[in-house]
Amino acid sequence: MKNAEIICLAAAVMAPCRSLPQKSTGWDSVLEQLAVADSDDTDPQQTILKYEELHDNPLNINRSSPQQLMTLPFLSENDVEEISAYIYMHGPLLSMGELQLIRGLDYEKREILKHFVFIGPGPEERRKIRLKDVLRYGKLETVQSADIPLYTREGYRNHSASVLQKYPNREYLGTRVGHSLRLSFSYNSGIRFGLTAQKDAGEPFFEKRPAGYDFYSPYMLIQDIGRLKTVALGRYRVSTGCGLLMGTGFSMGSGADAARRTGVSVKPHSSGSETGYLTGAAVQWGKKTEFTAFASCQMTDANLSDDGSISSFKTDGYHRTPLEFSRKHNIRQNTAGAAVQYDRHGTALGAAIIAEHFSHKLPDNGCTLFGLSADFAIRRPRFSIWGETAANLCNGATATLDNLLLRLPGHHDLTLSLRWYSPRYESLHSSGMAQSEVHNEYGFMASVRRESGRVKTGCFIDFFGHREPCYQASAPSHGIQFRSTASCSRVFDGTLKASLNFKAVQKDCAGTGGLEYMRTVRLKLRHETGSADGWSAQSQWLLNMSSFPGKGRSWGKAVNGHIRHSLNLNGGTGLEFYVSGCLFSTGSYDSAVSIYENGPRYGFGFMTLSGKGCRMAAMAKISLPCRLQLTAKIGSTIYSDRDSMGSGAAKLDSSHKEDLGIQTIWKFSAANFLF
Secondary structure, three states: OHHHHHHHHHHHHHOOOOOOOOOOOOHHHHHHHHHHHHOOOOOHHHHHHHHHHHHHOOEEOOOOOHHHHOOOOOOOHHHHHHHHHHHHHHOOOOOHHHHHHOOOOOHHHHHHHOOOEEOOOOOOOOOOOOHHHHHHHOEEEEEEEEEEEOOOOHHHOOOOHHHHHHOOOOOOOOOOOEEEEEEEEEEOOOEEEEEEEEEOOOOOOOOOOOOOOOEEEEEEEEEEEOOEEEEEEEEEEEEOOOOOOOEOOOOOOOOHHHHOOOOOEEEEOOOOOOOOOEEEEEEEEEOOEEEEEEEEEEEEOEEEOOOOOEEEEOOOOOOOOHHHHHOOOOEEEEEEEEEEEEEEOOEEEEEEEEEEEEEEEEOOOEEEEEEEEEEEEEEOOOEEEEEEEEEEOOOOOEEEEEEEEEEEOOOEEEEEEEEEEOOOOOOOOOOOOOOOOOOOEEEEEEEEEEEOOOEEEEEEEEEEEEOOOEOOEOOOEEEEEEEEEEEEEEEOOEEEEEEEEEEEEEEEOOOOOOEEEEEEEEEEEEEEEEOOOOEEEEEEEEEEEEEEOOOEEEEEEEEEEEEEEEEEOHHHOEEEEEEEEEEEEEOOHHHOEEEEOOOOOOOOOEEEEOOEEEEEEEEEEEEOOOOEEEEEEEEEEEEOOOOOEOOHHHOEOOOEEEEEEEEEEEEEEHHHHHO
């Protein structure tokens, strides 16, 4: 244990020691940068999925509307307006280098943007799709991944028939190896289709399940064919307005970026997430006035009451035990909706309607839900106003979100947001700005941001409350959140970033018998550096504190870092090595630390650590001339304050655990495959 801690500490402390003039802008580095920036205000897993899907479905920057560009969270309202104004005045972009001419886009944002957009035909160019061109120039990609734990939890051990008869959920139905398969085809981003198949660890495979993988997601997307803007088949996501009615993208969390309006967007569901999608067809057409219609029929997981009604929806996607498997696809969900969007000369108006029918009765709502929403946006050089109001037509409950953006002198942006969500408002697809969900919440948020020059700063304060009891609060409650961030480039030949997050929210206290404030403070200090010769490094210091009456004060501390090196060999072969380490010590789970760790593509990079111990990982990636990429990663977590981890079927009788991840990615043209 002592030697492991020394190695881990050396990796964390030595990461920033090499003076390097410029940081790497590969996809792994960009994903880490974006994910870490959003990790305090959103669900980390949702953050990773959000950026992976945006990366897999790039936008044609020459044909994208301001609302479509606003789906990229790292772009501010001012960035989007600058991009749209440049294309309107100078015509379509001819190369990525032209981004340097757009005022307001600094080097960092330009490098990030290149991973989410491509240079395609302009809005006035007619595109004809010929089958021979699709077959000749189409691109195919296969991604196969496997996660292999090098330990055995209780659920993977063999139990006697008598034990299983008494405790049938003590043993998992499948093996401990989790793996996935992704097949995708794209042609100039105008045609995309593919299939994602996934099996989580512990879920049955072919030997116990004829269908093989536990989850399949087929999808097809056709875009920009005349006035036909989008056709989606299979599994897809739909978002309207600010997400109060339809936001099947991802949860937005809190902060200024969560209050943005993205209009109407239809995207394929290409990730392995087993929730938040529709299954069927969606169509978008029109130019200045855009119409969208969608329909879906799918099976959904749910927890049922004794009378057969739905008590709650099961959203974790796990089907490892007989109990979990019995809830797999046990209800049918039919959805239909439409939206209209008008956008011209900086003024946008929209409306959407949705109807859903379930095969089982919902709590207090029968079997059917109806929803309606209206949204607007007014964009001017010095200010912008936008918002949305949604209503549940079954009970008349409403949800409202209104925002004002002021562009102040000195490159400062001031955002004010007011939200009010009725305790009775329900929409199964909402993901708008909220501390928890678009339900039983009211709040006022103020944010100031400056993104110009070497130093970039931002902060927001959010006052929120709940009119009725909510999770861990048996009475109406309220709270406050404050977050401040700062970033300074060219510090020790890199970029220094700092963030402070404070949150106080009322929760039930057994000691006093009433509501008391749970206070948490999270401080992060991060340094990133990189060079053109393939070296990059990062180090991070974290300090957390939580306090609650009856529990006292708990501290969490961690230091972590990594070193990455990429090099190109003769013959088109590339190699990349990655080594990371972390030392952590926390007093309780309330002060647990969250770190990001690079891994194979589509791998979940965030992990929450509590207790005392260290985490180490190493990854190697090789790219061959035949466009084949092989990746292998091994990691180890060692605890010094415990002899076992978890409970029930997930219990592990050990103070350490090791895991191995392997992945193959093969990219090739359709012509090579067919001819």
